[in-house]
Amino acid sequence: MGSALFYCLLCVMGLFPALSFSQDDFVSSRATYYGSPDCYGTPSGACGFGEYGRTVYDGHVSGVSKLWRNGTGCGACYQVRCKNPELCADDGVNVVVTDYGEGDHTDFILSPRAYTRMAKSGDKAGQLFAYGVVDVDYRRVPCSYPGHKTIFKVHENSNYPNYLAIIILYQAGKNDVLDIQIWQEDCKQWTSMRRAYGAVFDMASPPKGPVSLRLQVSSSAGYYTWVEAWNVIPSDWKAGVIYQSDIELK
Incomplete structure (x- = not known):
């Protein structure tokens, strides 16, 4: 595991918030991740968000394919959780759509920070990255920005x-x-x-x-x-x- 990735695992572990969503209306799919030197998003994302699209939700962002919807999907939030019970946290991670991206039959290409947050722990996150592509369930959830208006x-x-x-x-x-x-x-x-x-x-x-x-x-x-x-x-x-x-x- 590279030093940059190891740093990402350390800086996001312990940030797993307790989510209170019901278990209804999840859709099965697959997710992967993209390379990033600091594990955040990219300011050149196809939504046009710039720096906001790199750091929003603490960098828990994703590119999507069919959920892109000609750009209408920009800014939508999803709960994404991987299906491996040995490696993955029950609640997964909430991400914001900031980019378009197509992977190997994937609906989500996550930032490294978001991909890490799907795991139970830092050690499990390293194993999760080794898979490259994982089976996930996802659903649309409300975006929440306390203290911010539009x-x-x-x-x-x-x-x-x-x-x-x-x-x-x-x-x-x-x-x-x-x-x-x-x-x-x-x-x-x-x-x-x-x-x-x-x-x-x-x-x-x-x-x-x-x-x-x-x-x-x-x-x-x-x-x-x-x-x-x-x-x-x-x-x-x-x-x-x-x-x-x-x-x-x-």
């Missing part, structure tokens, strides 16, 4: 005032963001932004003045709702800057 980040590729791209951070609950619309004051109507890729939505020639947004959100119960955030981004917005909102998806 944040809108102006993507680094934005170019004031001609091109605006945004991405949502701290997407709590079991919600999917299906559409983001921007308020056009001159014609008094909402206009949909384009899903550029992953969780990044953009618009050329955005309206002048403070930016108001509304999100079309779907819940696990199957219903849709609109959540509005008025004047959430100032008129002099800057690329790469994060703007706090008063909304909290649950």
Whole structure:
């Protein structure tokens, strides 16, 4: 086992929280892991989350394939537990989708930190890594970000005032963001932004003045709702800057 991996095992052991989910609605699949020098995620993930996608949930993140859903799956949380009773903890690990990835008939490609958290102990984690690919059960669970409301980040590729791209951070609950619309004051109507890729939505020639947004959100119960955030981004917005909102998806 390499020294970097050994360090990861030491730094995450003892962080196994007790989960209180029922045992219903799990789906059988397989999971593997990707290489990472510090065992966290990657800032270049296909969702467009950047550094947030590297460290969110203490780096317990995953790339997914069929759960990607053309980028709608970005930000969703899953409980993933491996099926080997000798090596694996009963509750497994909760991960956030931050990337797209295809493996050997796998639904999850986990960060090394997340893969380690599926094991019972550090010694068992080393054996788990030796397998490379393991059978797992998974299910969708609510994302939880205590102390955080929904944040809108102006993507680094934005170019004031001609091109605006945004991405949502701290997407709590079991919600999917299906559409983001921007308020056009001159014609008094909402206009949909384009899903550029992953969780990044953009618009050329955005309206002048403070930016108001509304999100079309779907819940696990199957219903849709609109959540509005008025004047959430100032008129002099800057690329790469994060703007706090008063909304909290649950």
